[in-house]
């Protein structure tokens with residue numbers, strides 16, 4: 747856990763928030779953050795929690811904190827799924843662009859358990875329309891999210907499972923705060939849209955090459971530079987675009 751821990755308590759009258767737990771919130775001006783702050787609630791998100799299903803009216807927006815990671819998944823009629831976007835502490839899940847009616851298109855699932863700050867989406871929308879600077883920040887974040895989804899179209903169609911696996915491990919490692927990623931092979935298979943046995947084979951190869959070590963429910967990154975070389979260009983491309991769009995949110 748990084749030093750920028752978050753505390754949020756209300757029932758006993760005290761309230762403290764260290765906002766760096768989520769970088770999008772950190773980028774808000776103190777005035778804009780003060781608009782959201784009374785409506786934020788700290789929640790624990792276990793692995794597998796579904797935040798919304800396709801067609802759901804999105805009434806809550808989540809700001810993942812620390813190493814928490816959420817996937818936006820697209821399911822096909824035969825029951826298969828593949829990830830369209832990964833959202834961590836640099837972003838928010840749900841109600842980013844829409845105003846008013848907002849049925850979800852994909853399925854949002856917690857892949858790496860942890861905390862998040864939750865807010866009724868109606869409050870977020872009121873804040874976006876009430877502050878040009880606030881609205882601009884979320885518009886640029888929406889652009890970054892769209893770019894990530896566009897990159898995922900290419901990645902899912904053109905890049906090998908091993909490269910895509912490395913891409914995802916890099917994204918998780920960026921947010922993990924240490925070398926250990928709390929991720930099951932089942933979750934990795936879900937995000938990559940492949941069979942669990944395929945993930946086992948791929949992670950076995952990466953382990954043999956000394957890039958990672960697998961543990962029960964965890965994957966340890968041993969050689970980050972080698973993992974970057976083994977990944978497709980997608981992680982670096984998405985990160986570079988994010989830094990250009992949202993320099994105040996980037997690490």
Ligand SMILES: [Zn+2]
Pocket residue numbers: 900901902905909910913978979980981
């Ligand atoms: Zn790729």
